[in-house]
Amino acid sequence: MIRFDHVNKLYPGGHHAIKDVSFHLQKGEMGFLTGHSGAGKSTLLKLIALLAKPTNGQIFINGHSLSRVKKQQIPLVRRDIGIIFQDHRLLTDRSVFDNVALPLVIAGHSHKEMKRKVSAALDKVGLLNKINNLPLQLSGGEQQRVGIARAIVNKPPILLADEPTGNLDPELSAEILKLFEEFNRVDVAVLIATHDLGLIARMKYRTLTLRNGQLINDGLFQDDRGQLL
Numbered sequence: 001m002i003r004f005d006h007v008n009k010l011y012p013g014g015h016h017a018i019k020d021v022s023f024h025l026q027k028g029e030m031g032f033l034t035g036h037s038g039a040g041k042s043t044l045l046k047l048i049a050l051l052a053k054p055t056n057g058q059i060f061i062n063g064h065s066l067s068r069v070k071k072q073q074i075p076l077v078r079r080d081i082g083i084i085f086q087d088h089r090l091l092t093d094r095s096v097f098d099n100v101a102l103p104l105v106i107a108g109h110s111h112k113e114m115k116r117k118v119s120a121a122l123d124k125v126g127l128l129n130k131i132n133n134l135p136l137q138l139s140g141g142e143q144q145r146v147g148i149a150r151a152i153v154n155k156p157p158i159l160l161a162d163e164p165t166g167n168l169d170p171e172l173s174a175e176i177l178k179l180f181e182e183f184n185r186v187d188v189a190v191l192i193a194t195h196d197l198g199l200i201a202r203m204k205y206r207t208l209t210l211r212n213g214q215l216i217n218d219g220l221f222q223d224d225r226g227q228l229l
């Protein structure tokens with residue numbers, strides 16, 4: 001589903017953010033991506049979502065090589081990828097409905113279809129009763145769930161999340177993680193970047209660990225002494 005083959009990313013100015021990274025996240029697999037601040041987690045997610053280009057190496061999404069994707073095809077490939085950001089990136093002057101409907105507007109769905117799909121997505125995250133609210137009328141956890149509803153509204157086979165529980169208390173974090181597990185159970189590939197080692201240890205999923213851009217561990221999470229947590 002997501003395959004990296006000896007991928008490097010050098011930013012203009014020369015910073016080598018991703019160094020010779022190879023891995024394969026299968027269809028329906030769920031994994032964490034971790035590492036220190038600046039290790040390259042966001043960069044790796046951006047490379048998957050075509051928000052950044054690798055300097056060399058190959059990335060395959062759904063079997064398609066991203067280096068072969070033409071500019072006009074990028075929105076089509078992105079449709080397969082739902083992204084959740086830590087800071088939600090919601091439009092504050094638009095209702096919850098409008099925010100969640102955004103990917104459907106871009107994809108050209110009819111209003112009737114949008115209503116059905118947005119309601120289904122909001123129901124999934126438990127926010128159907130807030131459909132007409134503005135984002136700032138919601139709590140932080142609710143805003144995060146609106147961001148999740150927007151990411152899953154057109155049922156993409158891949159879900160990426162960048163620090164999705166960063167600002168949430170442990171109870172809300174656990175709730176959000178449960179949602180990801182639900183999506184994963186219906187065969188969505190899920191990759192979650194997080195600093196929260198406690199969360200990773202509790203969940204016992206495959207964990208990719210980056211250090212200074214290099215993939216130093218791929219498996220269950222190990223601490224600095226190589227102990228499985």
Ligand SMILES: Nc1ncnc2c1ncn2[C@@H]1O[C@H](COP(=O)(O)OP(=O)(O)OP(=O)(O)O)[C@@H](O)[C@H]1O
Nearest residue numbers: 011012015017035036037038039040041042043044
């Ligand atoms: N657009 C950019 N131009 C130049 N350097 C960048 C750019 N974006 C990121 N970097 C650098 O690349 C490295 C990796 O950044 P990245 O944001 O991927 O790390 P991260 O692991 O997500 O960090 P954090 O956990 O703090 O969000 C950092 O040293 C960062 O300064």
